[in-house]
Amino acid sequence: xxxxxxxxxxxxxxxxxxxxxxxxxxxxxxxxxxxxxxxxxxxxxxxxxxxxxxxxxxxxxxxxxxxxxxxxxxxxxxxxxxxxxxxxxxxxxxxxxxxxxxxxxxxxxxxxxxxxxxxxxxxxxxxxxxxxxxxxxxxxxxxxxxxxxxxxxxxxxxxxxxxxxxxxxxxxxxxxxxxxxxxxxxxxxxxxxxxxxxxxxxxxxxxxxxxxxxxxxxxxxxxxxxxxxxxxxxxxxxxxxxxxxxxxxxxxxxxxxxxxxxxxxxxxxxxxxxxxxxxxxxxxxxxxxxxxxxxxxxxxxxxxxxxxxxxxxxxxxxxxxxxxxxxxxxxxxxxxxxxxxxxxxxxxxxxxxxxxxxxxx
Ligand SMILES: [Zn+2]
Numbered sequence: 001x002x003x004x005x006x007x008x009x010x011x012x013x014x015x016x017x018x019x020x021x022x023x024x025x026x027x028x029x030x031x032x033x034x035x036x037x038x039x040x041x042x043x044x045x046x047x048x049x050x051x052x053x054x055x056x057x058x059x060x061x062x063x064x065x066x067x068x069x070x071x072x073x074x075x076x077x078x079x080x081x082x083x084x085x086x087x088x089x090x091x092x093x094x095x096x097x098x099x100x101x102x103x104x105x106x107x108x109x110x111x112x113x114x115x116x117x118x119x120x121x122x123x124x125x126x127x128x129x130x131x132x133x134x135x136x137x138x139x140x141x142x143x144x145x146x147x148x149x150x151x152x153x154x155x156x157x158x159x160x161x162x163x164x165x166x167x168x169x170x171x172x173x174x175x176x177x178x179x180x181x182x183x184x185x186x187x188x189x190x191x192x193x194x195x196x197x198x199x200x201x202x203x204x205x206x207x208x209x210x211x212x213x214x215x216x217x218x219x220x221x222x223x224x225x226x227x228x229x230x231x232x233x234x235x236x237x238x239x240x241x242x243x244x245x246x247x248x249x250x251x252x253x254x255x256x257x258x259x260x261x262x263x264x265x266x267x268x269x270x271x272x273x274x275x276x277x278x279x280x281x282x283x284x285x286x287x288x289x290x291x292x293x294x295x296x297x298x299x300x301x302x303x304x305x306x307x308x309x310x311x312x313x314x315x316x317x318x319x320x321x322x323x324x325x326x327x328x329x330x331x332x333x334x335x336x337x338x339x340x341x342x343x344x345x346x347x348x349x350x351x352x353x354x355x356x357x358x359x360x361x
Contacts, residue, residue, distance in 0.1 A: 001176065001203075002019070002020045002139065002204060002235075003017075003019040004016055004018050004019075004203075004204070004234060004235045005017050005019075006233065007345075008344055008345050009344075010343070010347050010348070010350075011349060012252060012253055013028075013251050013254070013340075013344045014027070014028075014344065015027065015341050015344045016235065016256055018054075018086070018204075018256075018257075020138045020139060021086075021138050023084075023085050023086045024053065024086075025054045025085070025086050026053070026341060027235060027257060027341075028247075028255075028256055028257070028258070028337050028340050028344075029054060029257050029258065029337060030242075030247065030258045030259070030260075030333050030334070030336070031052075031054045031055050031056045031088065031257065031258065032047060032052060032055050032259075032263070032333075033055070033259055033260060033261040033264070034055045034056065034057050034081070034083075035057065035058045035061050035261075036057070036061050036062065036065065037057050037062065037077065037080065037083075039055075039264060039326070039330070040264060040268065040326070041264075041268070041322045041323045041326045042323065042330070043082075044082050044083045045082065046327070047330060048083070048084075048085065050299075050327075050330055050331055051334050051338070052085070052334060053085045053086060054086035054088060055083060055085075055086075055087060055088070056088040056089065056090055056259045057077065057081070057088075057135075057137070058089065058090050058095065059089045059090065059091055059128065059131050059132045059137070060090075060091070060092020060093075060096055061092065062077070062089075062135060063131060064114060064115045064116055065115070068131065068134055071135055071136070072134065072135075077089075077135045086138050086139070087137050087139075088137065088138065088139045088140075088141065088259070089132045089137035089140055090141045091129075091140070091141050091144070092128075093128075093143045093145065093146065094146050094208075094240075096112040104120075105145055105162065107162065107165060108124060109122060109124035109125060109127070109166075110123050111123075123143070124169070125142065125143040125166040125167075125169040125170045125173075126170070126172070126173050129173040129175050129177060130173060132175065133173070133175045139176045139178060139203070139204070140175050140176065140177045140178070141177070141180060141206065141239075142163075142167045142171075142177060142178065142179045142180055142202075143166050144159075144163045144166065144167070144179075144180040144182060145158075145159040145162045145163050145166070145182065146159065146182060146208050146212075147159045147182070147184065147209065149184065149185075149209075149212045149213045149214050150184075150213075150214075151184055153186065153189075156183060156184045156186055156189050157189060159182045159209070160182050160183050160189050160192060160193045163180065163181070163182045163193060164193065164196040164200075167179045167196075167200055167202075168200050171200050171201070171202065176203050177202060177203060178203060178205065178206050178235075178237060179197040179200065179202040179205060180206040180207070180239065181193040181194045181197055181205070181206070181209075181226060182208055182209045183209070184209055185210075185214050185218040185219070185221070187221070187225060190222050190225050190226070191225050191228075191229055194225065194226050194229035194230055195229055198229060198231060202234070204235040204236070204257075205226070205230045205231070205234055206236070206237040206238070206257075207222065207223065207226045207236070207237070207238045207239065207255075208239050208240075210238065210239075210240075211238070211239075211240050211241045211246070212240075216249075219246075220250075220253065223238065223250055223253040224253055227255075232254075235256045235257055236254060236255050236257070237256065237257035237258070238255050238257075238258060239259060240259065240260055241258055241260055242258065242259070242261065242262025242263060243260075244333070244336055244356070244360060245356075245357055245360060247336065247337075248340065248352075248353045248356060248357065249353070251353075252349065252353055263326075263329035263330055263332065263333045264326055264330065266278070266329060267322065267325035267326040267328070267329040267330075268322050268325070268326065270282045270314050270321075272293050272294070272329065273328075273329050273332045273333070274293060274294040274297075274332070275295075275296050275297075275356075275359055275360065276294075276360065277359075277360045277361040279293070281307070281311055281321075281325060282315060286308060286311040287308055287311055288308060289306065289308050289311070290306045290307070291306060292307070293305075293307055293328050294328070294332065297328065297331060297332060298331075299327055299328050300324075300327055301325070301327045301331075302328060302331075310324055310325065336356075339356075340352070
């Protein structure tokens with residue numbers, strides 16, 4: 001059972017609280033991506049100390065490695081990865097299909113090759129939700145069919161048909177489950193996908209198949225369609241969207257939940273998120289910059305270290321550079337969501353968003 005309370009509204013932006021299995025998270029919520037149960041370079045308790053209340057792991061990757069039985073023996077996913085707060089799991093449908101097996105999608109399910117021994121594994125929507133449930137996830141995501149962008153109308157239509165059919169079968173398993181709409185950037189198909197999912201009825205409603213190369217304004221239009229069709233009293237989640245400006249634009253369109261590897265992946269590649277925009281830490285000009293990564297940030301990387309030092313760590317391939325950059329980027333994202341919630345509470349989200357976007361070059 002998932003509870004979702006909307007506490008405040010400001011335009012279409014909302015402050016809420018999602019509650020599941022006795023655990024709570026405030027929305028708008030950003031979830032770091034722990035595909036294999038790890039945030040890379042950080043221990044999971046470090047993210048909890050930053051304030052994070054939810055992460056998303058990937059059922060497909062965990063099935064491949066270390067395997068369901070190992071995680072079950074380890075006490076279930078919360079204990080195994082030491083994350084006591086909310087864990088969402090993604091079905092892994094996106095990865096299975098991206099691995100190039102889309103010819104093996106049928107009404108029945110997906111066939112994909114195991115990463116470990118090359119064997120063909122069949123996965124039905126029911127088996128997928130049972131896998132997420134057996135891992136011990138608090139919230140499962142439906143198995144969906146996300147075609148690549150651009151896709152022709154027939155492919156999009158087929159993806160909507162299959163996604164709706166699978167969604168019903170996922171629902172019938174009876175777990176805390178969010179559905180995922182498809183339809184690419186086709187207005188009618190996107191609206192139909194959302195409507196069919198609403199008719200089935202879910203605990204939460206995600207939007208999939210976006211942020212995969214389509215123009216931003218098309219993506220925002222799809223969010224407007226989802227906002228129209230999806231029920232106002234349920235959490236809405238856009239999958240895989242992580243740039244700060246995109247997140248704020250989505251919050252202003254009624255989206256509550258986000259996940260992305262954007263802050264952690266960028267950190268490992270030396271891209272620092274700051275209130276003035278992205279900063280490439282390896283830039284030679286930072287050698288003599290003894291200020292913090294971001295003057296307005298209070299994270300341990302900004303409180304204790306300079307741009308010059310972190311530039312030196314990156315240029316010397318020291319692992320602590322990746323760690324400090326990750327600590328900062330995840331702290332930055334946490335603060336972005338916290339500031340958004342405060343702005344919504346005070347009824348000034350639009351002006352907060354405009355001023356953030358203006359400064360973030
Ligand atoms: Zn910082």
